[in-house]
Amino acid sequence: MGNRFRMNWESLLSAERLGDKTYQPHRNRSIFVQDHDRIVFSAPFRRLANKTQVQPLYENDHVHHRLIHSIEVSSVGRSLAMRVGHWLAETGELPEPQVPDLADIVQAACVAHDIGNPPFGHSGEEAMGAWFSEGFANARGLLADLPAGLRPEFTAFEGNAQGFRILTRLEMYRGDGGMRLSKATLGAFTKYPVTAPDRECINGGSHHGETYVGLKKFGIFVSDLPQFATAARSLGLPERTHEQARYWARHPLVFLMEAADDITYNIVDLEDAYTTGELPFDLVRRLLAELGGKPNSNAPGMTEAEEIGYLRARGIGSAIEASVDAFITHYDAIMRGTFSGDLIGASRLGEAFAAAKAVARERIFTAPRKTELEISGRRIIANVMSGILPVYEDLARGGWDIAALSPHSRQLVRALSLDLRDIRDAESALHALADFTSGMTDRYALRISRMLSGA
Template sequence: MQWDRLLSSRRFGDDRYQGQKSRSVFVQDHDRIVFSAPFRRLANKTQVQPLYEHDHVHHRLIHSIEVSSVGRSLATRIGQWLAGQGAIAAAEVDDLANIVQAACVAHDIGNPPFGHSGEEAMGAWFQDRFATNGGLFAEIPAGQQREFTAFEGNAQGFRILTRLEMYRGDGGMRLCKATLGAFTKYPVGATDRDLIRAEDPAGAGYVGLKKFGLFQSDLPAFRDVAETLGLPERISGAGRFWARHPLVFLMEAADDITYNIVDLEDAFTTGELPYDRVRAILADIAGVTKVRPASMTPAEEIASLRARSIGAAVEACEAAFVQHYDAIMQGRFSGDLIGASRLGPAFAEVKALAGDQIFTAPRKTELELSGRRIIANVMSGILPVYEDMARCGWDAEKLSPHSQQLARALALDLRDLQDAETALHALADFTSGMTDRYALRISRMLSGT
């Protein structure tokens, strides 16, 4: 892969666009994302703690902004190193940082309400319907059903960026192809990924195949992006996928650094983890041995250690990128920067602790169970509208009075529906786009409570 192609400023859906001298096209990408409705809704979507009243606990929007800050810092350091190696021009250092910042701020834009448990809830609802229902569900080929039964926020994010938001059906936000490449962690469709895993387990070990990141209907869009950027397309078993854009590793590292460290700070804030335990882990990552000054409160020290830990992790990921640079550029590196860095063991300890004590906290578990029921209520409540659309030959004007009332009350977007696949994606668009509290309100309305 070559940087002169990887940093392409050509816009998806608008190749003829000419940038402004006063503002980089990659800064424009960042601004388009930040001012979009899907990004705004992240302010009321769960990061780790569902429906928390504590003002200092993170939600998806704050998390995304913090990830973009860390990503910009890491990318600037990498860009300066690349410029020093003669791989990019000095003027392109800012471009590289702006691309990563834009990709980072968008990285969670496709996530449903209630965090990762929301993804699982949507997938479980679809799984039940495919197992028991005919109608719309019988029309989806078996190989494509995993787009729904293993609902994936990353694939939904690409759909939002390139199809749904702004120029609907005509390039979406029309972001630069470099930004879309840096956004796409899993450049493979669900069907191809399943074929690869079934026929070539060794090939399925590539990090870009950990999940699927593209819906079948969006594969042509990503192919366009990949051809411009020069991302190699590969065949493994009976499936096809693309190599990751090198900047994906920076976006992913920024996310890993931020959520692991900030989850600890939030757990201290909510009382789920004691001060001594959190301090010890953060001090180890930050390389701090000094005792807390008497003038500093425990909360202030944890905040200080959080900042220093992030700085140390950025430095460690830069070193890991440099160490594995050749493999990354050849599309062969199959790990993550934080795991490959000197801080890999410390972050593995953080993840283990989060799995044992943060993600399983009673309050969080109870609300995830409630969230699962809320999502099921919503999806079951609006499904009849899409079934009615099928009976009406996809003509919204012919819907029953009740379906029209329901569509009007919820502002369901029934444009572009033409078959079972587009209908089920539209149902998923609505559900995944809801905030936690809006989902709760709609669930109560549909249940008559």
């Protein structure tokens, strides 16, 4: 598609349900509210309560985990979308009655944004990818049977793609639309509208010398591409090709969902680091004041923790305003699918956020306790994956017949409640292995690792 193509909100806010052509809107509860409710009542969302945000296996109850983070992101995302929606209505870009739809869609996408993340945070993604990489390097049995072109979606395991798989395949209507969410919510969820093999073909995200933000990672497994393509057609997302590869422009609401995540974790990571003692009060206060502005006067009687909480709230409010301004500034490029930045980076607070990120990289992410636990987490994930791989190899030897499993494999299936449905080849077997591993909580992964190793 050429750059003249401009997306339109009538298509972008599609209320069609993936996998359910018979759906009829409810008078008192929109499909976008239903999307949100289906996500928050799902088991994968509930498990986020015991998955690492930044601090692994922390005993301090005030440190964030993935579920609290997701709820906070959804709050920020809703505020962003309401402000953008009112601006769109004022400029005649969007009918006024659809402003709440915009907010509901972004809120639903935000609560789902981390639903595919494995235990131990982003280090868990790296651990799973490393295990697959080592397995393919010494490929035998099931790992050797996977077509080489599909290996990148395992060796660079991606929680975003796993999240799309959960939403559209694994939960509720299994294999038939999954949660059957609206196409608008799925569009707003998908940060990286490209498969791993197609992204590899586009030379790691470089297209004619330019890097499009939607190609930074991959967000769709090859087996799930038909579902995304169906949603993209209804949404009117521009499809682009490069040689034999294809990808899509981002849905405009992705930028709001992404900004909500950026705002929340960058600011709250600082607060958590103060809470755990990894960063001193004066440094955190200075960084937050640069984001939210210094208050006119200090409230008397505030404890240090209360002052940090106050500055955190001011920082989030200021970042929301700056992100809305950036969306408005880059609106035309966003609607043409050519904007290739992020709203926070493009905003007036870009430098202040860059400073906060630099401190996080140097002082939080490299903290001794976090590093030690990430090393342990990597070993735990490897133990789990190596321990259950023989079940899938046994299934392959038996022609994918569950009844042909050995007694020991059956014992493992019972002990771990392994789901062996829909496995018919190496690709689906390895996805099932990844489904189980990425779905584990931190503590459950530790327990199963100990069980499998006989500890």
